[in-house]
Amino acid sequence: IGNDIHYFETVDSTNDVAKKMGIRAEEGTIVVAEVQENGRGRKGDPWISPKGGIWLSVILKPSILPAHAPRLTLMAGVAVANAMRQFGVDASIKWPNDVVIGKKKICGILTEMDAEADHIGFVVIGIGINANVPVEELPEELREGSMSLSSIKGERINRAEFVQALLKSLETEYLRFKVDGSTKILEDWISLSNTIGRQVDVITPHKIISGKATGINPDGALIVENDEGVHEVIAGRCIYK
Ligand code: BTN
Structure with a gap:
């Protein structure tokens, strides 16, 4: 994952760019941008994506049934939470698949795919992380429920280093998914989650x-x-x- 990285200053949405490249792209291709002008969240919500964040999409080509694609979203949540923990940030997962610090969201994941009934052409996993985005600079309605890596650490993080750790973590989880299926990922998801037991x-x-x-x-x-x-x-x- 990350052999081929396409970097942009500004895009509408990295997921849209990735979807256009999908069929021809090599598995593991990354699309990353400094700013998204039309970042998309789940349920058609906008996703505010200013400079300083990490807005990226990964193209995967798994041999699984389309119905099993949500497992890849769980996988991505595990990978992000683990990468944050390596950076000394106490991240958990809140169902359905937000990475949070306590109750405050620090990362959202949007998985989209190109599929027929029983075959996946490709999957795009979009990952949005409030990295060096001061919470007080977010729109007022998001401040209460949001967190960022720089706000929690009290200093800016090195985004390149974080992305490198994240891609490695994604690759580890994806290889495991391909070999063992989702059992281990579900176990990890449950132990990283702060929803279960509540x-x-x-x-x-x-x-x-x-x-x-x-x-x-x-x-x-x-x-x-x-x-x-x-x-x-x-x-x-x-x-x-
Ligand atoms: C959510 O929690 O609602 C999902 C947010 C997903 C945001 C990421 S940022 C990179 C990628 N491109 C998008 O337009 N959305 C995802």
Whole structure:
């Protein structure tokens, strides 16, 4: 991962650039930009991407079923959290797949793919990290729930060194995924997560499920237990009580 790195000053979205290159690109190709003018988050939300952050996308070509692609998002969360821990930052994973410091989000992951029914052409994993982005410079509505590497460390980090550690960590996890499947990744995800074992409210489009988060399934669905039984929640917003 990272043999071929395409660097840009400004793009709309590294995921969009990566998707255009996808079919022809070598597996492991990276697209990275200083600034994204139209960075995208999950659920069509914008992703604020000023200078100082790390905005990158990785192109992968795994031989897996499209239905199993969410496992790669879990893998990326594990890789990011591990890279941050190597940098002395106490990162955890908050379901569905935010890397957080406590409750504050420091990294978001957006996985997109080009696939037919039973075959993946390529997957783009977009990783956005608030690196040297002072939290007080984020839009007001994001400040409360966000963290950055420089704000938590009290000094700017060396982004090149961090990206190098991150790509190595991604490669380790991806090789493991290809050899062993997702079992080890799920174990690592659970031990890095600060959601499992907690009382949570999960807000889904239809209802709010309150209970104890007890695990995730291989597709990344959160398992929540309460008096009514065991629920597997595939998508939603998780609030810690
Ligand atoms: C989220 O938590 O909502 C996901 C955020 C993903 C942001 C990254 S930054 C690099 C890549 N390019 C994008 O436009 N989005 C992802």
